[in-house]
Amino acid sequence: MRFPLALTAKIAAHIVGKKLRGVEKFATVLQLEPLHTCNLTCTGCGRIREYSTSLKDMMSLQDCLDAATECGAPMVSICGGEPLIYPHIEALVEGLLSQKRIVYLCTNATAMRRKMREFLAAALQKDPARAEPALAELRAQELVSDRDLEDIRRGPKDRGKPVIAPSRWMYWNVHLDGLERTHDLIVERDGVFKEAVLAIRMAKLLGYQVATNTTVYRETDPDELEAMFTFLSSLGVDGHTISPGYEYDAAKKDMVRRLGVAPETFFLTRKMTVEKFAKAEEWGRKFPIFGTPVYLEFLAGKRDLSCSAWAIPTRNVRGWKGPCYLMTDAHHGSYTELLEKTRWEQYGVTRGEARDPRCENCMVHCGYEPTASLGIDALPGDLWKTLRFNFGPRPERLSADHVEAFNGASSGNAAERTPALSGPP
Numbered sequence: 001m002r003f004p005l006a007l008t009a010k011i012a013a014h015i016v017g018k019k020l021r022g023v024e025k026f027a028t029v030l031q032l033e034p035l036h037t038c039n040l041t042c043t044g045c046g047r048i049r050e051y052s053t054s055l056k057d058m059m060s061l062q063d064c065l066d067a068a069t070e071c072g073a074p075m076v077s078i079c080g081g082e083p084l085i086y087p088h089i090e091a092l093v094e095g096l097l098s099q100k101r102i103v104y105l106c107t108n109a110t111a112m113r114r115k116m117r118e119f120l121a122a123a124l125q126k127d128p129a130r131a132e133p134a135l136a137e138l139r140a141q142e143l144v145s146d147r148d149l150e151d152i153r154r155g156p157k158d159r160g161k162p163v164i165a166p167s168r169w170m171y172w173n174v175h176l177d178g179l180e181r182t183h184d185l186i187v188e189r190d191g192v193f194k195e196a197v198l199a200i201r202m203a204k205l206l207g208y209q210v211a212t213n214t215t216v217y218r219e220t221d222p223d224e225l226e227a228m229f230t231f232l233s234s235l236g237v238d239g240h241t242i243s244p245g246y247e248y249d250a251a252k253k254d255m256v257r258r259l260g261v262a263p264e265t266f267f268l269t270r271k272m273t274v275e276k277f278a279k280a281e282e283w284g285r286k287f288p289i290f291g292t293p294v295y296l297e298f299l300a301g302k303r304d305l306s307c308s309a310w311a312i313p314t315r316n317v318r319g320w321k322g323p324c325y326l327m328t329d330a331h332h333g334s335y336t337e338l339l340e341k342t343r344w345e346q347y348g349v350t351r352g353e354a355r356d357p358r359c360e361n362c363m364v365h366c367g368y369e370p371t372a373s374l375g376i377d378a379l380p381g382d383l384w385k386t387l388r389f390n391f392g393p394r395p396e397r398l399s400a401d402h403v404e405a406f407n408g409a410s411s412g413n414a415a416e417r418t419p420a421l422s423g424p425p
């Protein structure tokens, strides 16, 4: 199976339960942003720009847990900013797991190995016989240094603090937008791709589930994406989400001001998205892409879908963000208020007509994947297709001998600051 049975069953039970009770709009995934602070400044990131005046603010742990309870989504994606900077991140993951939710911990991976070393320090105290072989293997594969081992052996700094341990209900969700050169270019820092790969290898060795999320921009080469998925498959990554980039107003302004780059050289129009995703269905068969084949058909331009942004709401320091993860017209005090006060009929694209001009080029995962998974706009055969996609055999693990993943700083080909983004559209 592409996604573990217990997790699939949990999500399916939630959807069926809501439908049987006649609930028209409900949350399937909560995008929880406890803070917007980040240690990177990725070129296309709307978050750190839109919320630049509240980067120091953060949600309390209780507010985060209450948000999950209030909307009732079976899955919570903890994003941001960089969630591993959030001081209560361990308690938040623990709290959401004890609420029996599926947790996606999104990260740029720069602090992921540190968090796993903290887990190892606690694990070593609890069960040395089990932890020692893992430590030996990590050292042999140079995923920890001798100094790291010394720190781990000293034990947890705060023995009362929870750690992020492997769980079948949790995924690390690592942000990766390409192979080394492209990824480091987009995140505007050399070495991030290499660290992410080390973190993924360490996580898989320790038994964590690891997914990746990729945003596709105008400069993204579909062949490189295939090479990246092949490389990630060879590392044993469990699954991927993929979405076209959205033209955040704040990110566009930042590009012009800070980088002197025309936004149209970076973001995709709808037509370009369809061209970039021409092989999306083939990718779905070849790689463990999470979600539905219907959304992949939509990305490949084979069908129309309406937007269901209400199913993947965003809660952050200012409240429930409406109408969606991408656009901000208001922040609401509750999920119910977001549902009731948003004029949903004014957003999205229907038969090629944008109801709001800002939606015109949007085909993003958080707006359209729920439409597919909830069976809205369903065509005959969709249900069977989706069941076969998700319950059929997992795509096989691939060899990446032919993939030159380290084609940036590691090979002496460092990512210069945004060269690929300059020049006329």
Ligand code: SF4
Pocket (backbone or CB within 6 Å): 038, 039, 040, 041, 042, 045, 046, 047, 048, 080, 081, 082, 107, 108, 175, 187
């Ligand atoms: S790592 Fe994520 S939150 Fe941080 S700048 Fe990049 S896209 Fe934005």
Ligand code: SF4
Pocket (backbone or CB within 6 Å): 307, 308, 309, 323, 324, 325, 326, 327, 347, 348, 349, 358, 359, 362, 363, 364, 366, 367, 368
């Ligand atoms: S189409 Fe939906 S998800 Fe996209 S910007 Fe519009 S409201 Fe948001």
